Amino acid sequence: MTEAVYIVYMTLIGVAVGSFLNVVVDRLPLGQSLVRGRSHCDACLHPLAFYDLVPLFSYLWLRGRCRYCTAKIPWRVPLVEAVAGALFGWTAYQFGASLETFVVLLSVCVLIVIFFIDLEHQLILNVVLLVSLPVIAILFPFGSIGSEYNAGEAYLRVLAGIGLGFGVMLVIYIVFRGAMGEGDVKMGALMGAAVGYPQVLAAFFVAFVASGLVALGLMAFRGAGRKDAVPFGPFLAASVIAVLLARENLYSWYLDLFSF
Numbered sequence: 001m002t003e004a005v006y007i008v009y010m011t012l013i014g015v016a017v018g019s020f021l022n023v024v025v026d027r028l029p030l031g032q033s034l035v036r037g038r039s040h041c042d043a044c045l046h047p048l049a050f051y052d053l054v055p056l057f058s059y060l061w062l063r064g065r066c067r068y069c070t071a072k073i074p075w076r077v078p079l080v081e082a083v084a085g086a087l088f089g090w091t092a093y094q095f096g097a098s099l100e101t102f103v104v105l106l107s108v109c110v111l112i113v114i115f116f117i118d119l120e121h122q123l124i125l126n127v128v129l130l131v132s133l134p135v136i137a138i139l140f141p142f143g144s145i146g147s148e149y150n151a152g153e154a155y156l157r158v159l160a161g162i163g164l165g166f167g168v169m170l171v172i173y174i175v176f177r178g179a180m181g182e183g184d185v186k187m188g189a190l191m192g193a194a195v196g197y198p199q200v201l202a203a204f205f206v207a208f209v210a211s212g213l214v215a216l217g218l219m220a221f222r223g224a225g226r227k228d229a230v231p232f233g234p235f236l237a238a239s240v241i242a243v244l245l246a247r248e249n250l251y252s253w254y255l256d257l258f259s260f
């Protein structure tokens, strides 16, 4: 019972954190302050009251439209809140009330921000990568994967993961010119910091398979050509979340796939 209360509590915390992540996704690409300035409607610039800003609830209550000018609120707003809530709840369920939960959720928040900024702007911001990479690397031994090793080995695995992640993306960047951006190469390093070696290989595998499937789906339904290339960063970010939350399950599945 207490466990259920804890999971519900963490889900609600996640929805509230998701509300802040929306502010980050809105403002960071525009170079605006994350703490100063009141929230306002993007269409009519009317400041929003606290009752317009209740996560999920306000969107549903207002039926997805601004109270003042009836402009549509982007679907990303409730989506980020719902996704953050679900991931917080799932992480709490998996790792309980532990340091692991905190470390995993820190990475999850960074990855959600990267996912949605890249989706909307085809851009992975240097400031996000530069601030988060050292923090995530230092905390790796306390996370869901790193806590399986002693601290020394965990840090070796982080360094190997960063080198391999960066290296793999750099080779792809050079060989398939134009297929990826420089942000994707740096994102490779962050992936290694978040999941270490060898799990970073599983993350790449999931990302490549998922992006291939989505590309095929788009070609089938929209007749999309190379012009509408889908940004790759969201796949990288989502696959890292999958590896973090599945722990050894996803990695052992990946090993089984390639062992004969």
Ligand SMILES: [Zn+2]
Residues within 6 Å of the ligand: 041, 042, 043, 044, 045, 046, 066, 067, 068, 069, 070, 071
């Ligand atoms: Zn408005």
